[in-house]
Amino acid sequence: MLTKKHLLILALALAALMLARPAWPETLPSSSAPGGAPSMPAQLVRILPERIYKVPDPGRAYTESWIASVIVGEPSQRLDPQRLEVRFFSKGVLLDTQIFEAAAVQALPRDIWKLSAATPAVSTRRLFHIESSFDLHLRFSRPRSFETDEMQITVYVSDDKQKVVALPPVKVPVEIYVQKTRLIFPWTGPGMMSQGWFNNGGHSGQSSWFAGDFLGLTADTWGPQLRNEDKNDAYAGFNRDVIAPAAGVIVAMRNDIPLNTKVNEEPPNEFFMTLHDPIEALLGNYLVIDHGNGEFSAISHLNIGSISVKVGDRVVQGQQIGKVGNTGSSNSPHLHFELLDGPRPFVSNGLPFQFSNLNVGRLDRGTYFTTR
Numbered sequence: 001m002l003t004k005k006h007l008l009i010l011a012l013a014l015a016a017l018m019l020a021r022p023a024w025p026e027t028l029p030s031s032s033a034p035g036g037a038p039s040m041p042a043q044l045v046r047i048l049p050e051r052i053y054k055v056p057d058p059g060r061a062y063t064e065s066w067i068a069s070v071i072v073g074e075p076s077q078r079l080d081p082q083r084l085e086v087r088f089f090s091k092g093v094l095l096d097t098q099i100f101e102a103a104a105v106q107a108l109p110r111d112i113w114k115l116s117a118a119t120p121a122v123s124t125r126r127l128f129h130i131e132s133s134f135d136l137h138l139r140f141s142r143p144r145s146f147e148t149d150e151m152q153i154t155v156y157v158s159d160d161k162q163k164v165v166a167l168p169p170v171k172v173p174v175e176i177y178v179q180k181t182r183l184i185f186p187w188t189g190p191g192m193m194s195q196g197w198f199n200n201g202g203h204s205g206q207s208s209w210f211a212g213d214f215l216g217l218t219a220d221t222w223g224p225q226l227r228n229e230d231k232n233d234a235y236a237g238f239n240r241d242v243i244a245p246a247a248g249v250i251v252a253m254r255n256d257i258p259l260n261t262k263v264n265e266e267p268p269n270e271f272f273m274t275l276h277d278p279i280e281a282l283l284g285n286y287l288v289i290d291h292g293n294g295e296f297s298a299i300s301h302l303n304i305g306s307i308s309v310k311v312g313d314r315v316v317q318g319q320q321i322g323k324v325g326n327t328g329s330s331n332s333p334h335l336h337f338e339l340l341d342g343p344r345p346f347v348s349n350g351l352p353f354q355f356s357n358l359n360v361g362r363l364d365r366g367t368y369f370t371t372r
């Protein structure tokens with residue numbers, strides 16, 4: 001029989017136990033957590049991109065990197081992230097576990113995933129937001145020798161009642177992308193990569209993780225400018241012919257965005273709002289080529305009126321298709337290239353790429369190169 005004294009001891013013991021334990025369950029796999037989160041189905045946690053590709057880190061022979069966004073819940077659900085556990089595997093063997101405690105979770109970037117259907121047409125903000133209770137953006141850099149090929153992510157959340165529960169773990173492969181299309185660089189002559197991939201001082205966003213920005217250089221001194229003046233036509237690459245990096249069909253294009261007359265300054269949001277589809281207009285004049293194998297080349301910031309092909313046209317590799325400009329979200333004449341798994345910049349997934357006709361083995365930020 002339980003006396004008041006027994007109850008007090010029991011309560012003290014329980015309190016001591018709770019103080020000694022972390023606030024989250026130590027292990028709560030979905031199969032053995034009947035009371036853990038009955039209202040939280042497995043699809044509550046989504047990992048994007050759907051396929052995660054790892055790439056070597058520039059300048060570092062020993063590590064490779066990848067990105068993953070953890071998207072949890074829906075806007076109507078009040079869930080707050082409390083803890084993340086990421087388990088890394090190679091060939092089915094657990095290598096190690098990375099724990100993100102609450103403070104680390106709070107420090108992770110958020111709201112940078114993809115174009116939301118709810119993004120107003122007159123807003124260039126929150127481009128990369130996806131509807132969710134929250135999203136967390138993760139970047140991993142790990143030894144190549146580990147040959148990581150799979151991750152398991154467990155998200156711990158608190159709900160309205162401040163109860164912390166583990167959501168069902170999600171496993172995702174981490175792959176090396178094998179490029180299908182043999183691409184040539186979209187111009188002839190020297191250039192420099194001024195912005196690289198997500199792990200190379202560069203772009204972010206669903207279609208742009210692996211994007212590259214390229215400045216044209218003069219043929220003799222490989223300088224970026226013909227003369228020291230902040231004008232478009234002072235740039236060596238300005239109006240350079242842009243050629244199709246591989247054969248395919250034009251599936252998207254735009255040719256009406258005015259040239260940015262100020263160099264070293266991006267146009268303000270108000271400028272884009274005066275244009276049709278201000279989000280698309282961030283690309284400037286652009287085109288997308290469908291290579292017919294699940295890969296699409298997207299080239300942007302071309303000069304106004306310079307695109308000489310239209311949607312539906314079939315192009316051959318090396319065919320002249322436009323001219324380098326300074327349009328859209330651009331502060332000087334340059335070419336932005338991305339390889340996509342679909343026809344829609346901002347929405348399709350970016351893919352790692354290399355060009356086959358350069359004098360350098362691979363492109364990193366700051367690499368000077370020329371075409372062969």
Ligand SMILES: [Zn+2]
Binds near residue numbers: 211337
């Ligand atoms: Zn760019």
